[in-house]
Amino acid sequence: MDEKFDAIVVGAGPSGNAAAYTMAKAGLKVLQLERGEYPGSKNVQGAILYSDALERIIPDFREDAPLERHLIEQRMWVLDDESYVGSNYRSDEFNKPPYNRYTIIRAQFDKWFSQKVREAGALIICETTVTDLIMDRTRVIGVRTDREGGSIYADVVILADGVNSLLAKKAGFHPELHPKDVALAVKEIHFLPQETIEQRFNVGGDEGVVIEMAGKITQGMVGTGFLYTNKESLTIGVGCMLSDFKQQGTSPYALLEQMKSHPSIKPLLAGGEMKEYTAHLIPEGGYNAVPQIYGEGWLIVGDSGMFVNAVHREGSNLAMTTGRVAGETVIELAARKKPMSAANLALYRKTLDDSFVMKDLKKYRNMPEILHGNHQFFTTYPELVNRAMHTMLTVDGIDKKTKEREVRQDFRKKRSLFGLMGDAFKMWRAFE
Amino acid sequence: MIKVEEKLFQNRYRVDAEHPHINIGNPEVCQVECKTQQCTYCCPAGCYTREGNGRIVLITDGCLECGTCRIICTEFRNVEWEYPRGGYGILFKFG
Numbered sequence A: 001m002d003e004k005f006d007a008i009v010v011g012a013g014p015s016g017n018a019a020a021y022t023m024a025k026a027g028l029k030v031l032q033l034e035r036g037e038y039p040g041s042k043n044v045q046g047a048i049l050y051s052d053a054l055e056r057i058i059p060d061f062r063e064d065a066p067l068e069r070h071l072i073e074q075r076m077w078v079l080d081d082e083s084y085v086g087s088n089y090r091s092d093e094f095n096k097p098p099y100n101r102y103t104i105i106r107a108q109f110d111k112w113f114s115q116k117v118r119e120a121g122a123l124i125i126c127e128t129t130v131t132d133l134i135m136d137r138t139r140v141i142g143v144r145t146d147r148e149g150g151s152i153y154a155d156v157v158i159l160a161d162g163v164n165s166l167l168a169k170k171a172g173f174h175p176e177l178h179p180k181d182v183a184l185a186v187k188e189i190h191f192l193p194q195e196t197i198e199q200r201f202n203v204g205g206d207e208g209v210v211i212e213m214a215g216k217i218t219q220g221m222v223g224t225g226f227l228y229t230n231k232e233s234l235t236i237g238v239g240c241m242l243s244d245f246k247q248q249g250t251s252p253y254a255l256l257e258q259m260k261s262h263p264s265i266k267p268l269l270a271g272g273e274m275k276e277y278t279a280h281l282i283p284e285g286g287y288n289a290v291p292q293i294y295g296e297g298w299l300i301v302g303d304s305g306m307f308v309n310a311v312h313r314e315g316s317n318l319a320m321t322t323g324r325v326a327g328e329t330v331i332e333l334a335a336r337k338k339p340m341s342a343a344n345l346a347l348y349r350k351t352l353d354d355s356f357v358m359k360d361l362k363k364y365r366n367m368p369e370i371l372h373g374n375h376q377f378f379t380t381y382p383e384l385v386n387r388a389m390h391t392m393l394t395v396d397g398i399d400k401k402t403k404e405r406e407v408r409q410d411f412r413k414k415r416s417l418f419g420l421m422g423d424a425f426k427m428w429r430a431f432e
Numbered sequence B: 001m002i003k004v005e006e007k008l009f010q011n012r013y014r015v016d017a018e019h020p021h022i023n024i025g026n027p028e029v030c031q032v033e034c035k036t037q038q039c040t041y042c043c044p045a046g047c048y049t050r051e052g053n054g055r056i057v058l059i060t061d062g063c064l065e066c067g068t069c070r071i072i073c074t075e076f077r078n079v080e081w082e083y084p085r086g087g088y089g090i091l092f093k094f095g
Helices: A014-025 A051-055 A106-119 A166-170 A194-200 A242-248 A252-260 A316-335 A342-353 A356-363 A367-373 A380-393 A400-415 A417-431 B004-008 B027-033 B068-072
Strands: A004-010 A030-033 A048-050 A069-079 A084-090 A101-103 A123-125 A130-136 A139-145 A151-159 A182-191 A207-215 A223-229 A233-241 A273-283 A298-300 B012-014 B022-024 B048-050 B056-058 B079-081 B089-091
Touching: A004 A014, A004 A139, A004 A316, A014 A030, A014 A106, A014 A151, A014 A316, A048 A051, A048 A316, A051 A316, A069 A380, A084 A380, A101 A207, A106 A123, A130 A151, A130 A166, A151 A316, A182 A242, A182 A252, A207 A380, A233 A242, A233 A252, A242 B068, A273 B004, A273 B068, A298 A316, A298 A342, A316 A342, A316 A356, A342 A356, A367 A417, A380 A400, A400 A417, B022 B056, B027 B056, B068 B079
Parallel strands: A004 A030, A004 A151, A030 A123, A069 A207, A151 A298
Antiparallel strands: A048 A101, A069 A084, A069 A101, A130 A139, A139 A151, A182 A233, A182 A273, A207 A223, A223 A233, B012 B089, B022 B079, B048 B056
């Protein structure tokens, strides 16, 4: 195939689909390449869909997208070995359409999204791995694939090839990922009858619950766990920084197994049938780790560009937004007959700088470093908070004032007054 | 001891026989020079096992294509990692 396209998109995840859809819809000649058997077959996410980002691309997506449950309740748990201290937020406001967040199953959702891209007019070829970028000196002019005679040319190549992004690394566009900038998450899906899920989580119809967890489940490593309700299944997973796994000597599947056996989690999964086990890297380096995202004839979108807000567990919305903005940038340049040069494509970065994408990443730019250097947030504090609750809630003839003193002493013994104040300051700085 | 094989058994794969997409660059480096051998415990699919003589054996059939082994081999960069050929490897049913 020695054809030339206006744009080639590498990858059919949320960012690639957003970019391909946006450009095809505007009439550009778009080719999208995907290495999986079908779009979604290589993709892994928790998964929560944030409506806003998709609405800006496909406003009526609710009509036919495969959505599991809309979320009406968020639980946050801080776990010790045998207990948790938690907070819930549930509101009937979340029951009024249009719904804000949904659980989804990515293999199904990505297939649907890809169908929309096809309908918009893009050519999608699956089972094709892009092996190299074709360069004309410093300029990307096309891609080579593992298919015979697989050189294809385009004015611009959009790299939506995910967290590992071998293409950008081979081309020297960005450096190798560092273990401290990525989290490794493992996850299982457990199937249960719909009624069981609804009774167990106190929801009806299409309503769903999210449980976000931190504390002893990560065994001192920087990370979090989660449990999401789908229509007829639950997804449960845990993710920690790769540098911590390396240092700690813990295997990710052992960590997941231990988390599943926690006395507060086990009953929620009881009777379920596990049907898939997945693993995925999440780029969590934040603002300071975002690489160069545009150049001569190329743009980087989604995970490949480190577009993940780890603090708020947002990624797919940043992926869709960066994909859409990249597509719009190309459309604008094409309309004005301007070349896809680095100087012109810089508009992509500028638009992102002015959007929630870069603003949010910038806000939490110090968070990765603070968490790496302060593991007490994942060990000592969960333990102290749980013990304090236990002390105050156990009725044993000891007066409350004595109990309060016990709790205070416990905190000071474990972390010292200076340490406590320092931690509070660090957290305040990180969220400021 | 948790058997990761039991988890992987639930997954769908299209194995590209005789074309592993990951290779160890120089096996001697793993056996002799690498003291930490983090690939043996970090890989979420348990693809890397250590033999009695310290040799690392890599079987990619259960690979989840996450990229962990590629990134954690920081000291020796001894993991040659490519994506499987188009259509091969893990096929997520749910993802």
